[in-house]
Amino acid sequence: MWFHKLIATSLGIGYINNGKGAGTVAAVACSVFWYLAWRSGYQPIPSLIITVAITLIGVWSSDVVSKIWGKDPSRVVIDEVAGMCISLLFIPVSVKYVLSALVLFRFFDMVKPLYIRSLEKLPGGWGIMFDDVLAGIYANIILQAVLWFRLF
Numbered sequence: 576m577w578f579h580k581l582i583a584t585s586l587g588i589g590y591i592n593n594g595k596g597a598g599t600v601a602a603v604a605c606s607v608f609w610y611l612a613w614r615s616g617y618q619p620i621p622s623l624i625i626t627v628a629i630t631l632i633g634v635w636s637s638d639v640v641s642k643i644w645g646k647d648p649s650r651v652v653i654d655e656v657a658g659m660c661i662s663l664l665f666i667p668v669s670v671k672y673v674l675s676a677l678v679l680f681r682f683f684d685m686v687k688p689l690y691i692r693s694l695e696k697l698p699g700g701w702g703i704m705f706d707d708v709l710a711g712i713y714a715n716i717i718l719q720a721v722l723w724f725r726l727f
Contacts, residue, residue: 582636589650601652605659606677613668626660633657638700654707661711666718683710
C-alpha cells in the first residue's frame with residue numbers, strides 16, 4: 576500500500592496543505608523536472624514511454640488508494656503529473672513553451688470544458704486519471720497549433 580500512496584501522491588506532493596492546491600504544485604514540479612531533464616536535448620521516444628508509464632501506473636495506484644481515501648481524493652496528484660507530461664509531449668523545451676503548457680493544462684484541468692468533466696465518471700483510477708489526460712491532450716493540441724502557425 577505504501578507504494579501506491581507514494582505513486583498516487585507523486586512522491587508525497589499530494590500531502591502538501593492536506594491536498595489543497597497540491598495539483599498545481601505537482602504540475603509545476605513536473606514542468607520544472609521536464610524542463611531540467613530535456614533542456615539540453617529533447618528525446619521524444621523516451622518522453623512518450625515515460626508519459627505512458629506514468630499514466631498507466633497512475634491508473635493502477637490511484638485506483639488502489641481511492642478504495643481507502645474515497646472517490647478522486649485531493650491527495651492523488653499523479654493525474655496532474657500525467658496530464659502535464661501529455662501537455663509537453665513533442666513540444667520544444669523552452670521556458671515559454673513549458674510555462675504555456677502549464678497555464679493551458681491548469682486551465683483545462685480546473686475549468687473542465689469539452690467533455691473533460693464527463694471522464695471523471697469513469698470507474699476508479701480511470702476516472703481519476705483520464706480527465707487530466709484529456710486536459711493534457713487539449714493543451715498539447717493548442718501548443719501544436721501555435722507551433723504549426725508559428726504564433727510565438
